[in-house]
Amino acid sequence: MRMVAAAVLISVFGASPAQANSLLDAYRAAQHNDAVLDAALAVRDAAVEVQPQARALLLPTVTATASAAREHYRLDGANSVVGDPSNPTPADDNANFAATRRTYGLDLDQPLWSVESFQKLRQSSLEVAQAEAAYRDAQQALILRVAESYFAVLAAADNLSANRSEREAYGALVDQAQKKLQTGLGARIGVEEAQSFYTLTGQSVSDSELALLDARRALLQMTRLSTAIVPLRGEIPLVSPRPASSDDWLVATRDDNYGVQAAELAAAAAQRGVAVVRGRYWPTISLQGSLGKTEVPDVLGGDQRVDSIGVVAQWPIFQGGMVRSQTREAEARFRQSWAEYQNRKRQAERDTLAAYRGVIAGIRNIRSGRLAVDANRTAVEASQNGVEAGTRTEFDLLNAQTNYYAALRAYYQSRYDYLDNSLKLKAQAGRLTEADLVAVDAELADDGSQIEMPDEQAP
Incomplete structure (x- = not known):
């Protein structure tokens, strides 16, 4: 199935938008600095070790032992006589003595048959595959999180710009109303109305500044890069999902979504785990051999060497119901x-359809939003001319300004919603890669413009 990525426009980090610190560079920096991905990598590396551990249960075990112990002996007949019975003499002190016993051993245990171990090895293969799928899902999630953080910064910057422009426009109307009042051409109510609109924008500007700073911190948390940000171009290409059918995207999600694959493999590993436990009912057969040597005094028989090899079968008949x-x-x-797998698959299908509909609706919203901005800009100009001609009031102009900036903010947000859904759709189908970030970098603004970050000061 051929997937065509929607062209994504996003900010570039760096002094020059065409050079370093692009979105791709930010993603690569996040690969080395993002704590979430680091944790996922550690989980994958730990899970990979399950397979050699399971294989070790079927390989020979060799154990070397050595010991030394000081022992005290009292021989039988220590109080009797020794020598010629006709001329008895008391037993000497050698009947009570101490000696050191040293033992050395080498034991071999080679499993020949163990249902539990065989099933455990099969289960470990599934667990390793599940861990790898989960890590790949985390990699795709990182691409999406970096892109979404970029979008959040740009959306906050656009919102701040619109709020500042709105505040300046209301400020200009306040000055205009005050001049009319001073010249006797206006009423005080006009000044108060304009002032009320102007006052309300103060909180909006403050909130949007904080939102921009917070969005930048979220991006820095992943990339650890503090650099300039370049905005989107004025026009962005609007690409419909390809393939056009949502059913094709659902098929890709079921087959290629790494999160769904990880959940399915986890269920398969759990099913194999049942066979592992049931294998404990069956007997185990192993080849066991040993080499042993014991060093003792001659009076106790001298050194001994014992070597053995044989097959041992064990069958746990009853273990208390364990x-x-x-x-x-x-x-x-x-x-x-299995229930978690089913839920993950259904959630992925739901998210895929939501992203697919988001792309389709996003195209319509951007086009209609652009028309709404143009229409409301015309309404502002008409209201301004009407106020000058005396056919409109300042209140009509204030409402027209409010509608215009509301339409402008909605238009800005619709662009980021569309871009976000375009990437989410590819991520759900398991198709989001660095190549998509390269396409993003090719669509960046190239006029040298940068977003100015507000000063971060304590209140």
Whole structure:
């Protein structure tokens, strides 16, 4: 299935928008600095070790032992006589003595048959695959999180710019109303109305400044880069989803979504875990051999060497109901994993359809938003001319200004919603890669403009 990425426009970090610190560079920086991805990598690396541990259960075990112990002996007949019975003499002190016993051993245990170990090895393969899928899902999530953080910064900057412009426009209307009042051409109510609109914008500007600073901090948390930001171009290409059918995207989500794959593999591993526990019912057969040597005094028989090799079978007939309980636990965990897989798949399908509809609706919203901005700008100009001609009031002009800036903010936001949904749609289908960020960098503003960040000062 061929997926065509929607062209994404986003800010570039750096002094020059065409050079370093592009979106791709920011993503690569986040690969080395993002704590969420670092944690996912550690989880993957830990899970990979499950397989060699399971394989070790089927490989030979060699154990070397050595010991030394000081022992005290009292031989039988220590109080009797020794020598010629016709000329007895008391037993000497050698009948009571101390000696050091040293033992050395080398033991080999090679499993020949173990249902539990065989099933554990099969389960480990599923667990490793699940961990790898989960890590790839985290990689795609990082791409999306970096892009969304860029969008959040740019959206906050656009919102701040619109609020500042709105405040300046209301400020100009306040000055105009005051001049009319001073010349006797206006009423005080006009000044008060303009002043009320102007006052309300103060909080909006303050809030949008804080929102911009917070959005930048969120981006820095991942990239650890503090550089300038370049805005979007004025016009962005609007690309419909390809393939055009939502069913095709759902198929791609079911087959290629890494989160869904990880959940499915986790359920398969849990199902294999039931077989692992049931394997404890069966006997185990192993080849066991040993080499041993014991050093003791000659009076106790001297050094001894014992070597052995043989096959040992063990069958746990009854373990107090432990295995039966563990089997029920494993079956319950499998049901849990299967339910989580079903939920993850359904959620992915829902998110895919939401992103697909978001792209389609985003195209319409951007086009209609652009028309709304133009229409409201015309309404502002008409109201301004009407006030000068005396056919409109200042209140009509204030309302026209309010509608214009509301339409402008909605238009700005519709662009980022469209871009966000375009990336989310690819991420749900498991198709979001660095190549999409390269396409983003190719669509950046190239006029040298940069977003000015507000000063971060304590209140």
